Amino acid sequence: MTDRPKQIAHLDLDCFYVSVERIKDPSLCGKPVVVGGSPQGRGVVASASYEARAFGVRSAMSAAQALRLCPRLILVRGHHHEYGEISDRLCERLQELAPVVERASIDEFYLDLTGCEGLYKKDLVGFLRNLQQLVLSEFQLPCSIALATTKTLAKIAVATVKPSGLCHVPPGTEEEFLAPLPIGVIPGVGTKTEARLVARGIRTIRDMQRLSMDDVTTLIGAHGVWLYDVAHGRGSEELITQWTRKSISREETFSHDLLTLPELEHELHLLVEDVCGTLRGKEWRTQTVQVKIRYHDFSTHTAARTIEETNDDPVVFRAACELLRHLYTGRPVRLLGVHLSNFTTGEQLSFRFSDRDEHRERMLKAVDVLRAKFGEDVIHVGHA
DNA sequence: TCTGGGGTCCTAGGACCC
């Protein structure tokens, strides 16, 4: 344990998806652009350029509403696979430049620079300014960076200087920096929690700082302990460099509501093939299958069942069908989803499988290869 | 012209076991 404060940087790519599309089509630069779904269908905004945000366009807003706010808006369909690859490459580059890197999301990274002052000539802020330039010149991606003593503080700070900003919160100034900010800037305080706090007259972090920990936990429950610490500039300092996925899911909102069980079962089958393919790609097996249904009125229900571990489409599909029949009331359906969790890894359990299982395993692998090569519709797996 | 998709984590109740 050391008393020396940590030096944690948060690097956040500015409107990442839009920036990638601008690399491919420079004519999009300087214009209001969003990456998102179709405005004719049920598309929403995934990423909005700052020119678009000036019109009030925001992430998660329906594409149709965005277009109403900004009629000149250019809508681009996303290329998520590419975004992931670019994010991977940037992460690798950051790992060459900083000793400890956490990839917090596709467009956010933490760098632990504690003890690195010597490496960067005692000028971490200067190093980060250079890093910002490097990300722009090597990747053509604008980003914002904040340096602070905890992860959460760095993340809050970076939002105050976007886009293309650089922010330093020196040790000892944390509470003062946070005080004037609205509580909604704290990650984890979403619309519901914010509304509950505002209803009690707590609007800024300063208001929160004046409460005792008991007050905060009384207001919002167990989460309050964490929130109390964050308001006082404390919080997690450890970067997470290894991440294991805990669930695999696929869901689809249909452009038109589905009205019959056979239609739903057909879609369910496609979703199951998709998640099972991902599952086998990781050489995992699932033990819990969940089906999600959202009706026309947006009411959403889930049903889950724990089964014998499997990675076999028909086994998962049978379980999913039963869950669907349990959930389905006959009303128009706008969304259907399949969610797998509770994984086991193949290696640990391989001794349990018979020759027959092994043959089926190889057959399924072959199916995955064919699908990857020729598309999802080239082949479907029949029942065992 | 309402409201995507892929995740994580938490809560709360019931079943079940000792």
Place this chain on the structure above:
DNA sequence: TCTGGGGTCCTAGGACCC
């Protein structure tokens, strides 16, 4: 005489994040 108490697993729903 009604009625323990803790632990764990499972399920449903919901808040939140990018």
